[in-house]
Amino acid sequence: xxxxxxxxxxxxxxxxxxxxxxxxxxxxxxxxxxxxxxxxxxxxxxxxxxxxxxxxxxxxxxxxxxxxxxxxxxxxxxxxxxxxxxxxxxxxxxxxxxxxxxxxxxxxxxxxxxxxxxxxxxxxxxxxxxxxxxxxxxxxxxxxxxxxxxxxxxxxxxxxxxxxxxxxxxxxxxxxxxxxxxxxxxxxxxxxxxxxxxxxxxxxxxxxxxxxxxxxxx
Amino acid sequence: xxxxxxxxxxxxxxxxxxxxxxxxxxxxxxxxxxxxxxxxxxxxxxxxxxxxxxxxxxxxxxxxxxxxxxxxxxxxxxxxxxxxxxxxxxxxxxxxxxxxxxxxxxxxxxxxxxxxxxxxxxxxxxxxxxxxxxxxxxxxxxxxxxxxxxxxxxxxxxxxxxxxxxxxxxxxxxxxxxxxxxxxxxxxxxxxxxxxxxxxxxxxxxxxxxxxxxxxxxxxxxxxxxxxxxxxxxxxxxxxxxxxxxxxxxxx
Amino acid sequence: xxxxxxxxxxxxxxxxxxxxxxxxxxxxxxxxxxxxxxxxxxxxxxxxxxxxx
Numbered sequence: 202x203x204x205x206x207x208x209x210x211x212x213x214x215x216x217x218x219x220x221x222x223x224x225x226x227x228x229x230x231x232x233x234x235x236x237x238x239x240x241x242x243x244x245x246x247x248x249x250x251x252x253x254x255x256x257x258x259x260x261x262x263x264x265x266x267x268x269x270x271x272x273x274x275x276x277x278x279x280x281x282x283x284x285x286x287x288x289x290x291x292x293x294x295x296x297x298x299x300x301x302x303x304x305x306x307x308x309x310x311x312x313x314x315x316x317x318x319x320x321x322x323x324x325x326x327x328x329x330x331x332x333x334x335x336x337x338x339x340x341x342x343x344x345x346x347x348x349x350x351x352x353x354x355x356x357x358x359x360x361x362x363x364x365x366x367x368x369x370x371x372x373x374x375x376x377x378x379x380x381x382x383x384x385x386x387x388x389x390x391x392x393x394x395x396x397x398x399x400x401x402x403x404x405x406x407x408x409x410x411x412x413x414x415x416x417x418x419x
Numbered sequence: 420x421x422x423x424x425x426x427x428x429x430x431x432x433x434x435x436x437x438x439x440x441x442x443x444x445x446x447x448x449x450x451x452x453x454x455x456x457x458x459x460x461x462x463x464x465x466x467x468x469x470x471x472x473x474x475x476x477x478x479x480x481x482x483x484x485x486x487x488x489x490x491x492x493x494x495x496x497x498x499x500x501x502x503x504x505x506x507x508x509x510x511x512x513x514x515x516x517x518x519x520x521x522x523x524x525x526x527x528x529x530x531x532x533x534x535x536x537x538x539x540x541x542x543x544x545x546x547x548x549x550x551x552x553x554x555x556x557x558x559x560x561x562x563x564x565x566x567x568x569x570x571x572x573x574x575x576x577x578x579x580x581x582x583x584x585x586x587x588x589x590x591x592x593x594x595x596x597x598x599x600x601x602x603x604x605x606x607x608x609x610x611x612x613x614x615x616x617x618x619x620x621x622x623x624x625x626x627x628x629x630x631x632x633x634x635x636x637x638x639x640x641x642x643x644x645x646x647x648x649x650x651x652x653x654x655x656x657x658x659x660x661x662x663x664x665x666x667x668x669x670x671x
Numbered sequence: 672x673x674x675x676x677x678x679x680x681x682x683x684x685x686x687x688x689x690x691x692x693x694x695x696x697x698x699x700x701x702x703x704x705x706x707x708x709x710x711x712x713x714x715x716x717x718x719x720x721x722x723x724x
Contacts, residue, residue, distance in 0.1 A: 416576055
C-alpha cells in the first residue's frame with residue numbers, strides 16, 4: 202500500500218500528472234475575484250475567507266477525474282483490483298494521494314492568496330485550520346465521485362454535478378469557521394463540525410468508493 | 420415465516436408487477452384525479468382568505484403537498500435502492516429510476532410556488548433560508564441522480580451505481596439539512612401542518628378551514644405520485660425488455 | 672364561493688398556473704415516452720414472431 206501511494210505521488214508530480222494545475226487554478230481564481238467584485242479592498246476583505254474556501258473547493262474539484270481515469274484507461278486499475286490490496290484500501294490510498302498532491306498544497310497556498318484578498322489578520326489561523334480539517338473530506342468525497350463515474354467517457358462534467366451537492370456540508374462548516382475568524386468570533390464549533398465530517402468521510406466513503414469500483418470493474 | 424411478508428416479494432417479478440399494476444393503475448389514477456381536482460377546487464374557490472396573508476394562502480394547497488412529496492419521493496427511492504442492492508429485484512431499481520423525475524418536478528413546483536408566495540409575504544423571491552436552500556440542494560441531488568442513470572449504458576450497472584449514489588446522497592442530504600440550520604436561522608416558518616391539534620394553540624398551526632382542503636389535495640398528490648411511478652415503472656420494464664429483444668436480434 | 676384574490680391576483684394565479692403547467696408537462700412527457708416505448712416493443716415482438724414462425 203505504501204508502494205501504491207509512492208507510485209501515485211510520483212505519477213502526479215511527473216510532467217502531465219496535473220500536480221500544480223490545481224494550484225495555478227486557485228491562483229487564477231483569486232486573481233479573477235477583484236474583476237468580478239470590484240477593486241474596493243474593504244469589500245473584498247469582507248468576503249475573502251469564504252472566497253478562499255470556494256476557490257480551494259473548485260481547485261480540488263478540477264483534478265478529481267484524474268484519480269481513477271488514467272489507471273482505468275491503461276488497464277492498471279484491473280490489475281490493482283486483482284492485487285492483494287483490498288479495493289477499500291486502494292480507494293483510501295487514492296484519496297490520500299489526491300489530498301497530498303492537491304489538498305495540502307492548496308492549504309499551504311491559501312495564506313499567500315489571503316494576502317492578495319486582504320484577509321483580516323484574525324482569519325489566518327481559522328482559515329488554515331478549517332482548510333486543513335476540511336480538504337481531506339473533499340478528497341474522500343471526490344474519490345467516491347470519481348469511482349462512480351470511472352467507466353463513463355467524458356464523465357468530468359457529470360462528476361462535478363454529482364460531487365458538488367455532496368460538498369455542501371463541508372463547505373458550509375469550513376467557510377463558516379473561516380469567516381467567523383475574520384469577524385473575530387470563536388470558530389471552534391464549525392471547526393469541530395468540519396473535522397467530524399472529515400473523519401466520517403475518511404472512515405466510511407472508501408467503502409462506498411470500493412463498492413462503486415467493484416460495480417464498474419464487473 | 421410470515422406469509423404476508425413473503426408474498427410482497429412476488430411483485431418483484433416483472434410479469435406479476437405488470438399484471439398487478441395494470442389492474443391497480445386506473446383505480447390509483449382515479450383517486451388521484453378525484454382528490455387533486457376536488458382538493459384544489461375546494462381550496463381555490465371555497466376557502467376564506469387568511470387575515471394576514473390574504474389570498475396568497477391559497478398557494479398552500481400546491482406548495483405544501485408537493486414539498487412533502489418531494490422529500491418522500493427521495494425516501495421511496497432510497498428504500499427501492501436498498502431493496503435492489505440487497506435482494507436484486509429489477510422492478511425495485513426501475514421504480515427508483517421512474518420516481519426520480521417525478522420527485523424532481525415536485526421539488527421544482529415547491530420551489531416555484533414558494534418563490535411566488537415569498538415575494539408578497541417576505542418581499543423577496545428568494546431568500547437563502549435553510550428550508551429553501553435545502554430544497555434547492557435536493558433538486559441538485561435529483562439532477563445528479565438522473566444524469567448518472569442517463570450516462571451509463573449497462574442497465575444493471577446503472578442501477579447499482581445510482582443505488583450507491585442514492586444511499587451516500589441521502590446521508591449527505593441529511594448532513595446538509597443540519598449544516599444549513601447552523602448556517603442561517605431563516606425566514607421560513609416551521610412545520611405547521613403536523614402541529615395542528617397536538618396541544619398547540621389554535622393560532623399557531625394551520626386553521627382547519629385551510630387544513631381539510633390541504634389534506635385532500637395532499638392525498639391527491641400522494642396518489643398522483645403513486646400513479647405516475649406505477650405508470651413510469653411499466654414504461655421502464657417495457658424499455659428494458661425492448662433493449663433485451665434488440666440485443667437478441669443483433670446476436671442472431 | 673370566494674374568488675376575491677385581493678391585491679395578490681397575479682401571485683396566486685401564476686403559482687397555480689405554473690404548478691399545474693409543470694405537472695401537466697410531467698404527465699405528458701410520461702405518456703409520450705410510454706407510448707413510444709410500447710409501440711417499439713410491439714414492433715420488435717412482432718418481428719420476432721414473424722422470424723420464429
